[in-house]
Amino acid sequence: MTDTTGRPVRTEFPTSLGTSSATEIKLLGQDLAGDLMGKVGFGELAFWMVAMRRPTSGEVRVFEAVLVALTDHGFTPTAIAARVTYLSAPDSLQGALAAGLLGGGSRFLGVTEDSGTFLSAALAAHTADGRSLPDTDEGWDELALDAIARQRRSGKLVPGLGHPNHKDGDPRTPVLISIAAEEGVRGPHLQLFEAIGRMSGRGVGRHLPLNGAGVCGAALADLGLPTEMLRGFALLARCAGLVGQLAEERRNPIANDIYMNADRGAYYVDPTGSNPTGADPAT
Template sequence: MTDERSYPTGIGTSTSETIELLGLDLASEVLGTVSFGELAYWLATKRRPTAGQLRVFEAALVSLADHGYTPTAIAARMTYYSAPESIQGAIAAGLLGGGSRFLGVTEDTGVFLHEIVAGLGDTAEWDDERWDAVARDAVSAAKASGRKVPGLGHPVHKNGDPRTPVMFRIAREAEVFGPHLSLFEAIGRVHAEVLGRTLPLNGAGVAGASLADAGLPIGLLRGFALLARTAGLIGHLAEEQQDPVGPSIYMEVDRNARYVPPASAPSQA
């Protein structure tokens, strides 16, 4: 009796003559026909995006590609300085920093919104007043439990993230403005009533809401943020190869480090 093993996948396969991807012949039906953004969406969902979904998806990726000398970019540059033979290590180092303060906010916001939206039923005919009531309850509940509302506030863009209104506009134009964006927009309108201060809706948050309304899996939202930031990190590393700042950062910290001897261990009787 043979011991048959099966490892099913709907992504792709290959033979000595062909490569098949998502049920199509890669060479004759995908190359030169399907854009990278469309392929990324298709791989994640196993369905082709509509034109509107693709526009919002690619806009979100562009919005997350880079934000200057963030810790992720610095980590990538410093790793490259330490191991210039390892581009993959430098990129990985930058991606590993995608967490609750940088990049991970995209997923955190999407999850936060989705947990609320999933219980609302059909919201297609809701007006701003109904969304404001739900948003008010959501912010109040977060405050009562000591949680921050993800996607609210930004360390640099104190007076408004320039990406946010553009993403709202693109989603409306693409007819992909659904319940996640509606709730996020409402949070922007009402949160000050609950929190007593006005905070901007940040770009990572609106990206998460946009990706959710575009039909991307909620559990993969951080993956898309990392996909976008990979392009930005490659740009930083290309710049690092031509005009490196890693050595200066290293010397700045190393030469200004202040050694503080550890406290003496208590004597034992």
């Protein structure tokens, strides 16, 4: 086969994921119907498809704990976006899901990827000149202070530190660290992340709790998953949460109230800063 200029067009495309024929479906080199269905959990399969290796039972436990931790947090912007989009286009469930997923950015869900990337970069910088990773808490604390200082010198916040609601500690953080330790996969990313929490007072000037999105990024990085894919796992988890949000929207709709509250609360403000109507916005 050739294109309009006579050059050959590629007709074969290699993949290590899914293929199908008239009689079978293959996935990851396995027979989908015979080898995977009813024998492999969805979380295990999602891990396998990205890592290109079948995870151990301990890795699956940590991975699925991450998915559970990130599934739903109530009426977040992602959930509101999905619900209001469904209000506008109830014939497009996929549009409502997409609207919610598109809201997964630097403030919501993206912290998982940002934390994993930050921790990986700090570990790489430490070992770049041949130094070994610490084997004591004091060594990890020193590394953490250096990582925090580097981040602050670049004018950036330390990802994974602080939470708008959980001022005294995110309940997900110690649980995920404990699960990783039980399964023997509490690696250098989690150890550095814990040290950053211990050193936040000295490094940032005030103690800040380690948030759940950040600890999820550290745990996923310790599982050997590529840091540039970590937001994808956060979105995978949140997709399940958004399906739940939309199912609840059908049972007990609130999107119209959200819309009407915002619309009826709107008032005109002159772009010059004056208020020509003389109305008090608070009334």
